[in-house]
Amino acid sequence: MPKSKILIVDDDPDLRRALRLRLRANNYDTVHAQDGYSAISVAQKEHPDLIVLDLGLPAGDGFVVLERLQRLDALAGVPVVVLTARDPQNNEERALKGGAAAFFQKPVDNAELLDVIRASLADSRPAAALPS
Amino acid sequence: MSDQATRVLLIEDNPGDADLVRLRLVEGKSLVEVTCVDRLADGIASLGLHPPSLVLLDLNLPDSHGAETFRTVMAHSPDVPVVILSGQDDEALALKAVHQGVQDYLVKGDITSKQLERAMRYAVERQALLRSLEITRKQQLEFKNQFLSHVSHELRTPLTCIHQYVTILLDGLAGAMAPEQTDHLKTILKSVNQLHAMIRDLLEATRAESGKIRVEPRCISIGELVHQAVTMMRPIAGERQVGIEIGLDNRIPLVHADPDRILEVLINLTDNAIKFTSPEGAVMVKACMVAADEDAVYVSVTDTGRGISPDAKALIFERLYQDPELIDNNRTGLGLGLFICRELVKLHGGKIWVASEPGQGSTFTFTLPLYSLAKLLAPVIVHEGQIRDHIVLVKVELAPLSKTLHGNWREVWQQAIETLRRCVYLDKDLVLPPMGGSAAAQTFFVVASTDLEHSGIMMARIRGQLERNEELKACATLVISAVPLAFATPPAETSLDKQVQAVANRVTEIIMAGMEAAPASRANDHAISNSIRQVQSIQKESSKCQNQKS
Helix, strand or coil, X not given: CCCCEEEEECCCHHHHHXXXXXXXXXXXXXXXXXCHHHHHHHHHHHCCCEEEECCCCCCCCHHHHHHHHHHCCCXXXXXXXXXXXXXXXXXXXXXXXXXXXXXXXXXXXXHHHHHHHHHHHHHHHHHHHCCC | CCCCXXXXXXXXXXXXXXXXXXXXXXXXXXXXXXXXXXXXXXXXXHHHHCCCCEEEEECCECCECCHHHHXXXXXXXXXXXXXXXXXXXXXXXXXHHHHCCCCEEEECCCCCHHHHHHHHHHHHHHHHHHHXXXXXXXXXXXXXXXXXXXXXXXXXXXXHHHHHHHHHHHCCECECCCHHHHHHXXXXXXXHHHXXXXXXXXXXXXHHHCCCCCCCCEEECHHHHHHHHHHXXXXXXXXXXXXXXXXXXXXXXXXXXXXXHHHHHXXXXXXXXXXXXXXXXXXXXXXXXXXXXXEEEEEEEEECCCCCCHHHHHHCCCCCCCCCCCCCCCCCCXXXXXXXXXXXXXXXXXXXEEEECCCCCEEEEEEEEECCHHHHHHHHHEECCEEXXXXXXXXXXXXXXXXXXXXXXXXXXXXXXXXXXXXXXXXXXXXXXXXXXXXXXXXXXXXXXXXXXXXXXXXXXXXXXXXXXXXXXXXXXXXXXXXXXXXXXXXXXXXXXXHHHHHHHHHHHHHHHXXXXXXXXXXXXXXXXXXXXXXXXXXXXXXXXXXXXX
């Protein structure tokens, strides 16, 4: 089975690098974006299987990215895992309603994050196999 | 204020006194506009229509007397200064009024125009000063809370980075670590986690202070939460060689509470108890009913630690309180934990307190209001002064298909409740509030005033309606079943309330049997396993609607 490709969207380069290390060590391919605008363009170009999305981003925050993704047929089915320093009380429900598959507040427990990534990928695969 | 007229509202029912005051006002040097009314009701109406600069108030009016008079005025217009016109005989009351926020008082008969003018001017100035102080105080509080919330958020970002790279090193993703290096990294990680917990507490306390904590009470089993909390805390207790035990009453009714928030309280109290207990000591988490108070469940956390001094007991729930004897060597928090606990318990309508003797350990207890099923049931199951002949409990189970929750799972099952509510007759049937946590499988119950045969129609209706929801169909399985509630005819003298309570108890038993995996500890175990068998045997309606992702 080919490696799943994960798009990491975070404006903090150190954190992007850490996530890349972590995900690659778990046998995923990664691509990256540092703001809302490039998140969409990289996603359209790379067709990731899953997106790890920060909420506080320059050039269109995470909610804007979520909304755009939902409107693009090719990307609407891609699971999005939100990983943010923001407070769940004001953001979790909004993110899940906006189409996110899961919400994590930083700092995240890596094992938990990896579990959810694995399960979300497994869930979305049958849908991805359908002709669009 | 010197150029503009001072608008005075004079509330005085004695025409002689009113004229005299009016005369004194006109004699004064400053420009005054007087409105005079002789009843409090008229005064309040005038306050609403044309807010004056000041109220001159007689306390004994035809429609209000004494303290009531100034309290009414101040409650209606807190920003308008009030000066009381008192008689010789009620000067004591006027003085009391000043303590409660009235600006000044003048004794009728002794009033000179100079004195009146001066009293009014100072009253207006003082009131303005007070008001600006209050505004500043509110702004500062708001600023402080915003600042704290911003700072905690900003602290999280670098903390996350430290956390990520320490775990990368610890997990060997950047090469193997020597045992000593691993040890040091673990120490760093522990500190990072402590910092994280402090930031969380800081945010939570800030929110509590500005009234922004949201509590979503549901019908929950406190026993389940106690088990959950103790399971989470057991490793930490083990590390410190402190024993941890659970004590649950045989029958604890369901409580009305937010499971996430109460778990937070339990974890906080248990964590404290473990922290202040030396090795070989023990912590006990209990939930029970108390004979003297039938409206609440008492949840307590007892330790065999060093106890709390009487001085500390008075302050322990206050924000930022730290036991001075512990600050030097055991500092692991901000002193916000108990403050947060108190606020959370208060939001649930409960109370929290501590009993402790130095050297004898401590017991922290909080109460949670009972979930009163009887009150909900009464209007539905009582018909023409007696309990209906046939009552059926319909159970609707929704289980998510995959292990990861569908992003909208919460929304999906909340929609399901709405659908259920549309499937029942409001005067005869009752959809019980959701039970248990909000995470995975959801079970809903409907108490229906019908016999088992006719309940089939309701179940078919429920299934039909729920299956129309494509999203729900795509992500969950649906099982619907029914169990009749049969009762022995009660003795003739049994009150209706008691009969309703009996139905409520029976419903609770069945629900609890379904909710708890191991009902072994319960006293009337036999009855419950019977009802489980009943439920199982009547599951004629149970089929699955399978996953059809499109």
